[in-house]
Amino acid sequence: MKANLRSIYILFFIFIFNNLYSYELIRDPIFENYFNDISKELKLNNINVYLIRNKSANAFVIKDSIYFTTGLLETINYEDTLKAIYLHEYGHIINNHFQSKLIRIYQSNDKNVFYNLFSVGLAVLSGNASMGVSASITLNSNLINEISKHSVNFEIEADNFMIEQIKNNKIYTLELISFLNNLSDPSNSYFKTHPKTDDRINNLKKLNYKISKNSEKFDWLKSKYTNNSNNKSFNLFFKNLEKGIFNKKDVIGKIKKELILYEAFKKGLLINNWDKEFQNLLINNSNSFLKIEYINYLLDNNLNQKYYIIEDLKYDKNLMNEYFYYYIYGKYYNKINALNLSNFYFCQFYKAINSSNKADFFCKKYDIKDIPTLDKSYALFK
Secondary structure: OOHHHHHHHOOOOOOOOOOOOEEEEEOOHHHHHHHHHHHHHHOOOOOEEEEEEOOOOOEEEEOOEEEEEHHHHHHOOOHHHHHHHHHHHHHHHHOOHHHHHHHHHHHOOOHHHHHHHOOOOOOEEEOOOOOOOEEEEEEEHHHHHHHHOOOHHHHHHHHHHHHHHHHHHOOOOHHHHHHHHHHHOOOOHHHHHOOOOHHHHHHHHOOOOOOOOOOHHHHHHHHHHHOOOOOHHHHHHHHHHHOOOOOHHHOOOOOOHHHHHHHHHHOOOOOOOHHHHHHHHHHHOOOHHHHHHHHHHHHHOOOHHHHHHHHHHOOOHHHHOOOOHHHHHHHHHHHOOOHHHHHHHHHHHHHHOOOHHHHHHHHOOOOHHHHHHHOHHHHHHO
16 A cells, blocks of 8 residues: 555654644544544535644644644534635645645755655554553644645635635534634634735624534534533543443443443543443444454454454555555454464554654565465555
């Protein structure tokens, strides 16, 4: 597979910047699937949306993916505001603004900036009580500011798309107007990457739609990352979970049982019949990272009667684009003593993250001539 398919996991770094303040990428299948639902509701194509752990309120586009900060979830109170900001960033994607910016940088005299923007760093593996493997990914904040700043013309095009969609879906805009009015605060990262103009605010003031009730999924995620949603029972649930206290009966509302149990599972708590509940969750959430977590769960708990699922998922295109695809199948084949294949997959993984010593170790342990007969997916790695 081509390395650029895993670009959302690349550690960008740039040596000309001194500011080491960073953004940490969070893989949350519930958050990511929530935006699939939003896309369906707004009749848009699905695109990748990711969450960044950072206190500043910001949203930006890298390539064809949208990133929101936890600080943005903290700042806004209404789901309609999040939808509007999502529509604005979506407007940047459909107008190819990121790609246009890269072309302009490359055509400029300072090509070093272009290459520095795409310097490949090292992925950092860390342990996790519930997963056994996870990724800690950081993005330099100065770099984010550099690549997500757009010209006024780009902003107008994105705003035009957003406003048209707001009209079509009757989205409440009063909180968004207040948010934009506060962008003059120099500490606000959104201000640094999105130029404030009075025209933008005046255009929004012409729209006057009623407040829509927040969905329970929105309140659930806001409680999870801010403990400050309108649903006090959700806030209490996540506060208790941080303390290791778990009682699913404390949660009031229509949140599905599998979601509640998933949050407890992610905190390393033992859940009875979790394998069945995990499968139920996957029925309603086809997120590829969630599938990686499920495979890892099957392997860590030696549920070999379910290993056929791992084989069935192997050719899932979205799964194959996941950062840990190589790693998880290396682990799987090691588990079933298919050592040639295990070494092959671990070799591909460590090559992908530029860990040369580990890559050399595993790459020397198999004969590439054997792989086509052992693994039908070999062609996909060429």
